[in-house]
Amino acid sequence: MAQLQIDEILDVVAEKAMIDRSKLRPEAKLADLNVSSLDMVEVIFALEDKFGIELPFNANTNAAEFETVGDVIAMVEKQLVAKNATTASGS
DSSP, X not given: OOXXXXXXXXXHHHHHHTOOGGGOOTTOBTTTTTOOHHHHHHXXXXXXXXXXOOOOXXXXXXXXXXXXXXXXXXXXXXXXXXXXXXXXXXX
8 A cells, every 4th residue: 555545544543533643553552542432433434435435344343353553554455455446347
């Protein structure tokens, strides 16, 4: 994934979860950053809007899927690859 996209993801996480951007490292645990499930819902919606993707997330069942900041980046990357593959094959 391009660094620009990673920076955009981190900017969204920082804004929506109200976290100092400098604390966002791929290995940082969301729980250690005090990111609540409500914060994650806002982050997910914002990322979906920004990148035009759908992220499979249910705060009740999928919270463990996003343990670290890197997990969020990886999920966005996975969905962008899927979106681009669908777009390419549909052209």
